[in-house]
Amino acid sequence: MSTIEDVAKLAGLSRTTVSRVLNDHPYVSDEKKRLVQQAVEHLGYVPNSAARSLRNQRTGIIAVLIPKIATPFFSQLVEYLEMAASAKNYQLIICQTQFSKHKERKYLDLLKTKQVDGVILTSIENELSVIDSYLHFGPIVLCNEMVEHAQIPMVYMNQANSGYLVAKHLLERGHRHIAYCSTGIESDGMKAREQGFKRALTEAGCSFNESAHFKKSATVNDGKQIFKKIVNMKVTPTAIFTGGDLVAAGFISEAIKHGWSIPEDIAVVGFDNMKISELLDPMITTVIPPVEEMAIKSMDVMYEKIHTKQYRSIEKHEYSSKLAIRESSMMNRTLVATS
Amino acid sequence: MSTIEDVAKLAGLSRTTVSRVLNDHPYVSDEKKRLVQQAVEHLGYVPNSAARSLRNQRTGIIAVLIPKIATPFFSQLVEYLEMAASAKNYQLIICQTQFSKHKERKYLDLLKTKQVDGVILTSIENELSVIDSYLHFGPIVLCNEMVEHAQIPMVYMNQANSGYLVAKHLLERGHRHIAYCSTGIESDGMKAREQGFKRALTEAGCSFNESAHFKKSATVNDGKQIFKKIVNMKVTPTAIFTGGDLVAAGFISEAIKHGWSIPEDIAVVGFDNMKISELLDPMITTVIPPVEEMAIKSMDVMYEKIHTKQYRSIEKHEYSSKLAIRESSMMNRTLVATS
DNA sequence: ATGAAAGCGCTAACAG
DNA sequence: CTGTTAGCGCTTTCAT
Numbered sequence: 001m002s003t004i005e006d007v008a009k010l011a012g013l014s015r016t017t018v019s020r021v022l023n024d025h026p027y028v029s030d031e032k033k034r035l036v037q038q039a040v041e042h043l044g045y046v047p048n049s050a051a052r053s054l055r056n057q058r059t060g061i062i063a064v065l066i067p068k069i070a071t072p073f074f075s076q077l078v079e080y081l082e083m084a085a086s087a088k089n090y091q092l093i094i095c096q097t098q099f100s101k102h103k104e105r106k107y108l109d110l111l112k113t114k115q116v117d118g119v120i121l122t123s124i125e126n127e128l129s130v131i132d133s134y135l136h137f138g139p140i141v142l143c144n145e146m147v148e149h150a151q152i153p154m155v156y157m158n159q160a161n162s163g164y165l166v167a168k169h170l171l172e173r174g175h176r177h178i179a180y181c182s183t184g185i186e187s188d189g190m191k192a193r194e195q196g197f198k199r200a201l202t203e204a205g206c207s208f209n210e211s212a213h214f215k216k217s218a219t220v221n222d223g224k225q226i227f228k229k230i231v232n233m234k235v236t237p238t239a240i241f242t243g244g245d246l247v248a249a250g251f252i253s254e255a256i257k258h259g260w261s262i263p264e265d266i267a268v269v270g271f272d273n274m275k276i277s278e279l280l281d282p283m284i285t286t287v288i289p290p291v292e293e294m295a296i297k298s299m300d301v302m303y304e305k306i307h308t309k310q311y312r313s314i315e316k317h318e319y320s321s322k323l324a325i326r327e328s329s330m331m332n333r334t335l336v337a338t339s
Numbered sequence: 340m341s342t343i344e345d346v347a348k349l350a351g352l353s354r355t356t357v358s359r360v361l362n363d364h365p366y367v368s369d370e371k372k373r374l375v376q377q378a379v380e381h382l383g384y385v386p387n388s389a390a391r392s393l394r395n396q397r398t399g400i401i402a403v404l405i406p407k408i409a410t411p412f413f414s415q416l417v418e419y420l421e422m423a424a425s426a427k428n429y430q431l432i433i434c435q436t437q438f439s440k441h442k443e444r445k446y447l448d449l450l451k452t453k454q455v456d457g458v459i460l461t462s463i464e465n466e467l468s469v470i471d472s473y474l475h476f477g478p479i480v481l482c483n484e485m486v487e488h489a490q491i492p493m494v495y496m497n498q499a500n501s502g503y504l505v506a507k508h509l510l511e512r513g514h515r516h517i518a519y520c521s522t523g524i525e526s527d528g529m530k531a532r533e534q535g536f537k538r539a540l541t542e543a544g545c546s547f548n549e550s551a552h553f554k555k556s557a558t559v560n561d562g563k564q565i566f567k568k569i570v571n572m573k574v575t576p577t578a579i580f581t582g583g584d585l586v587a588a589g590f591i592s593e594a595i596k597h598g599w600s601i602p603e604d605i606a607v608v609g610f611d612n613m614k615i616s617e618l619l620d621p622m623i624t625t626v627i628p629p630v631e632e633m634a635i636k637s638m639d640v641m642y643e644k645i646h647t648k649q650y651r652s653i654e655k656h657e658y659s660s661k662l663a664i665r666e667s668s669m670m671n672r673t674l675v676a677t678s
Numbered sequence: 679a680t681g682a683a684a685g686c687g688c689t690a691a692c693a694g
Numbered sequence: 695c696t697g698t699t700a701g702c703g704c705t706t707t708c709a710t
Contacts, residue, residue: 001453001476003687014697019689027695049454050398051687053389054702061432068418075414079407082435091432091454093400096421114340115388115430137340220618249618256620276615279559279588281595342703353681358705366679390703393686 002043011039022047053114062302063093063116065107067123072274073289077122077144080295088303090117101125111138118302121145124187135312139305143298146189146316153305153315155298157289159189162321163196163241166269166287169323170239171204173332175267177212179240181226181247184216197241212237223250230266231258238266239329245270245277248284252328267329282327290319341382350378361386392453401641402432402455404446406462411613412628416461416483419634427642429456440464450477457641460484463526474651478644482637485528485655492644492654494637498528501626501660502535502580505608508624508662509578510543512671514606516551518579520565520586523555536580551576562589569605570597577605578668584609584616587623591667606668621666629658 004022008015013032020028021036039045053059064081066074078094085092093116095107104125110116111134118139124131128150134140135152146156170178180197183190201208211233214226223242227250230236242248248270252262262268262282270277270286277284297317305311343361347354352371359367360375378384392398403420405413417433424431432455434446443464449455450473457478463470467489473479474491485495509517519536522529540547550572553565562581566589569575581587587609591601601607601621609616609625616623636656644650 004689005687015688016690016697017695020696023689029695032696046448046451048393048687049452050389050392050396051702052689054387054393054686054704055688055690057702059389069408069421070411070414070418072409072411072414075409075411075417078414078433079409079435082408082433086435091434091449093430094417094421094433095430096418096425109385110430112385113388220614246614253618253620275559275585276618279592279615280618281592281620343705344703354704355681355706356679359680362705368679371680387703390686391705393688393702394704394706396686 001048002045004045004047006043007036007039007045010043011035057114058117058306059115060089061091061093061116062299063095063107063110063119065095065097065104065119065121065123067097067099069094069096073272073291074122076291077295080292081120081143081299084296084299088299090299097123097125099123099125105130108134108140111140114138117306120298120302139302139311141298141302141305143294144189145187146192148188149314151312151314153301153313153317155294155301155317156189156319157294158318158320159193160196160199162271162287162289163193163198164200165196165321165323166241167197167200167204169285169325170241170267170269170329171200171206173239173267173329175237175239176206177209177235177237177239179212179214179226179230179237180208181214181217181222181241181243183218183243193243209235212240217242217247218244220246220250220253223247223252224254227251227254227258236266239263239269240266241269241271243271245272245274245284245286248286248328249276249280252280252282252284262328263331267331269329273324277324277326282330285326285329286324288322288324290321293319340387341384343384343386345382346375346378346384349382350374396453397456397645398454399428400430400432400455401457401459401638402434402446402449403459404434404436404443404461406436406438408433408435412611412630413461415630416634419631420459420482420638423635423638427638429638436462436464438462438464444469447473447479450479453477456645459637459641478641478650480637480641480644482633483528484526485531487527488653490651490653492640492652492656494633494640494656495528495658496628496633497657497659498532499535499538501610501628502532502537503539504535504660504662505580505626506536506539506543508664509580509606509608509668510539510545512578512606512668514576514578515545516548516574516576516578518551518553518565518569518576519547520553520556520561520580520582522557522582532582548574548576551579556581556586557583559585559589559592562586562591563593566590566593566597575605578602578608579605580608580610582610584611584613584623584625587625587667588615588619591619591621591623601667602670606670608668612663616663616665621669624665624668625663627661627663629660632658 004015008018082092097104120141120143122144142154146154248268270284273286273288277286347357421431436442459480459482461483481493485493587607609623612625612627616625
């Protein structure tokens with residue numbers, strides 16, 4: 001492996017000049033430039049990045065902390081994050097926290113050891129104060145998370161609006177009795193989604209029945225269980241917002257197994273726009289989160305933070321999701337008063 | 340940010356001793372050890388990894404090259420790779436090649452610049468000779484790819500066996516006319532899958548009809564198209580191996596739309612064990628690739644290569660997939676002679 | 679058991 | 695426009 005010294009010798013120049021050529025500095029004569037390029041070519045020289053990192057105090061690497069990469073939503077997010085990073089000549093280190101406080105802290109330490117120039121958090125396991133304390137060592141950007149008063153730049157989807165959109169859509173189709181499922185994640189974002197949902201109901205003069213509020217639903221199986229509960233309700237809802245496509249899929253599959261028709265017997269709306277939502281029969285109406293926008297913005301913000309070195313700031317970058325209206329909710333219901 | 344020098348000063352010792360304590364070297368008195376630990380604690384000192392990398396000529400980072408991370412199979416693979424890396428105290432850099440030769444080469448350069456200690460390739464875009472030339476700069480492990488005579492360690496699934504398993508299963512159910520779909524990827528692995536599939540047929544004295552061979556099928560839509568073609572065949576197959584769950588899903592969805600019953604009218608077998616295969620009605624019989632085993636082995640091999648520094652070697656580590664028999668093929672067909 | 683000193687490979691003052 | 699020199703933070707001979 002040849003070093004800059006070897007190149008300098010071969011070209012009959014100093015390391016400085018070689019370095020200048022390599023880094024496109026001005027004030028180098030075209031002749032020496034050529035000389036250097038030839039020597040570089042000849043030796044197959046490539047600069048050593050550890051030496052560069054040490055000298056420049058930057059690594060060109062950003063860590064992305066994720067609960068589990070195989071979750072469709074997150075792998076999607078990572079895909080866009082990687083593209084955005086690549087466009088800015090950054091590498092991405094993937095860190096799976098597995099929902100562990102300890103792992104999250106361990107990975108945040110990458111900031112202290114200067115192994116990365118910044119950290120993107122896509123979920124938060126530790127107390128805000130813990131996260132906040134790391135801001136001393138480098139930039140952190142919250143992507144897909146929002147914490148009310150944190151002095152950390154945040155990029156997230158407008159969950160209140162998402163919830164509102166779904167409710168509005170169902171109300172417009174004549175539904176007055178709509179079930180709601182929470183994901184079990186108790187973030188500010190999830191609270192906002194619920195509030196947005198309820199606000200739409202209130203505005204429509206429609207009350208929300210807490211008995212139709214299902215908590216901690218995230219999996220296919222949860223969806224199946226919810227159907228079983230709904231079957232036994234005295235007043236069954238005419239629509240359900242499952243909060244996730246997997247839950248919706250499980251719910252629908254169980255419903256069909258029991259001879260129900262979707263959306264005739266009950267309309268279903270999911271969340272995430274997973275591939276599966278287009279493959280089931282009926283295709284599932286779902287919320288499309290602004291994944292690409294969030295990824296690009298997060299990287300932009302990160303880039304800016306790295307360069308201005310101002311890490312602590314209250315910045316909220318909000319993006320709106322869209323509703324993909326598909327078969328599972330595609331039917332107008334004759335208005336019927338339900339208490 | 341404090342350095343080892345600061346720690347040394349505060350503890351009233353030399354950098355050497357501090358370094359010895361930090362790296363668990365022998366021959367340090369317990370007293371000085373304590374002194375160092377106190378100083379480290381007091382200053383919140385953490386070693387700088389760029390300096391370490393430069394000095395030790397190792398980064399503790401491994402690059403994983405992947406076409407697209409959001410592909411379920413790959414995100415699954417990355418999940419396990421990250422866990423295996425983490426267990427060995429390595430970080431993973433994610434590189435999406437987007438099927439581009441150029442990007443693949445660019446990322447392989449990470450080996451030259453010594454930004455990573457090794458590269459795991461999960462697909463191959465460039466000529467073998469190109470890849471091979473990088474072995475000069477560091478270890479490369481092929482994970483999920485197999486190239487006949489390459490002197491690069493390989494970890495992969497036994498595709499011949501996978502194809503054989505599927506054909507055997509369908510033959511046992513009485514099928515004599517089975518359609519086959521190729522993925523469009525022309526790797527040795529894919530060829531082996533096809534050969535294994537055909538071998539089972541031959542062994543059963545059953546001939547394969549090339550008119551029932553569909554090429555380049557990878558997406559849901561491809562599956563739908565294939566159904567349309569099958570409908571119009573003079574002799575329709577009684578079973579189809581779609582080579583992928585998405586293709587299977589598309590095929591089934593289109594078939595049902597046309598009033599066909601699965602598996603009664605045609606049995607369907609997919610590949611990959613994607614979540615969707617369990618959610619459709621009927622649930623899809625599919626091949627479960629040994630993802631976790633491959634990930635763990637790849638990391639083991641990588642670890643060994645890094646430490647022995649013997650990068651070029653012919654090593655084939657083969658793992659077998661399993662067949663998840665589900666509804667889409669769960670039916671015996673009365674034996675009927677077909678030409 | 680401990681320390682002094684060299685050096686990993688690179689870049690940026692500074693001087694000319 | 696070009697070269698000399700110092701130093702980023704760490705580990706490891708080599709002495710003692």
